[in-house]
Amino acid sequence: MIRRTYLTMALASSLALATTSSCIIAVGNDRSVMTPKASPEAMSPTLGGKLYTSAWIQRSAEYKALCHQAYNIATERLLAATARGGHRWAIVTDIDETIVDNSANSVHQALKGEDFTQASWDKWCDQASAIALAGAIDFFRKADSLGVQIFYISNRDEANRAGTLRNLRSLGLPQADDQHLMLRDASRNSDKTARRNAVLQQYEILMLLGDNLGDFDHVFDSKQEQTREAAVAKLAREFGRRFIVLPNPNYGTWEPAMNGGYLPLKKRDKKLPQLLRSHP
Template identity: 30%
Template sequence: MRNGYSGRRTLITAIGLAAALPALSADLPAPSPDDNLNAVLWDQTSVEAQANALGAYTLGRIRLDEALADKAWTAAPVEQTGNFQDFPPAIILDVDDTILNTSPYQARNITAGTSFKPDTWTQYVNAQQDKPIAGAVEFTQYAASKGVKVFYVTNRTADEEGPTVEEMKRFGFPMGDNVDTFLSAKEQPDWGSAKGTRRAFIAKNYRILLMFGDNFGDFTDEYKGTVEERQKVFEANKAHFGHDWIAIANPTYGSFESAPYKGDYKLPPEMQRQLKQDALKPWDGK
């Protein structure tokens, strides 16, 4: 609430901060603008991001119990065919920014003035600097305690599997015991970055109760279209969200970001920015 007291306090705090921050002096350059600054700041420092993820994983427990009790329940209507009712239960989670927070990599790109590159990404994965997303370890442990197999379907590559699995074990994620539950991209010839073939592989032997992801592609293979096309696919699948598909918020990257420029990463950054700005629907100021 804005009142006289908090106004004075804000002023005093601002004076204190200015004294404590010599970097703001005129002889040092201002940091370069970066389109991702607020998103990464939110992702890395905000209690709101943690609160959001905790809410999602708390909902996950409720839905898991409901799904276990209902043998007709499946979260993968496209991939789950035939008589799946008596298959053992499983859940599928994406890894990056669904269970592991990769914000140190995104933050590094801001402070170093760089952008995503496969080689720096692999270096980052090898450095094992991720943190678990709030609620993810506890939720997956809860699922495992109920006899649910916890699968991780990730677009990290087979080369990146070793350091990632090490990190996940250290955090306490259930790793499948004698079943390979970490399904990386291209581990089999038909496992591309679209995840449907991996969902289908799991669905052959398990009833899929829930899916978790931060990107539309963690739920459907129809995630790569324009903003309007994605909206249509979303509308058609709306009933899944909050039910058997649970999304973790990630404003820092994803197929939402590339949709306005149709995933054409070769376009100059200024052009990408222009197309993103063109996708906004601004108030006309009247």
């Protein structure tokens, strides 16, 4: 019941704060927001927002329908391409918010009054309990049955390898082994280009799946909104063809692009109302 009360407060305060920039009192990582006595105005709009988007991910039929839509399109492309024969096909896929849903961790963090932390993320990965997106398992099993190689290219760290493989295998995903799991190395470089190129040395990439546009092309790793939007316009025909996008309203490169970098939570909270379109 405490969780429910807290969630209600968070959502109500998020809505209030989004409409009145002058009354923002952001508390950032202050855990005092966890107490039942915390003023609704003391809630972080960023974290309250993540609770609401997590509610959409976890409770809406619309989210599941969008996941099915993405994987249905991917399946059509898979069947058409493999029917032609004569290719050494590979599929490149991201993992987080593309195959598995980590919104439980976003909720856990928001309820603590914290945004993403590496320590909590590592612990979550180790639990290996993320559930699969609608349509994902059937698609990858189909690809496997048709002889297509599946490369899981993720920006999880090498420290997360064992937990990640455990999670993928427990969900019944095919080819979940060290050879097919390509994680971010010790340099912690999030650019996936080198890993995609390694796949291209042996295979043709039939399609790429991801929730963050950097899963498709390095141009989208830009922290400039205009650069990212211009690249979307330029590559518009690839979406639903070579690029299959899954919805993720919880996080992504869009956040630092919108905020002008990775700002502390308090600064993001303060800036948010000025970034949004409204009317007089």
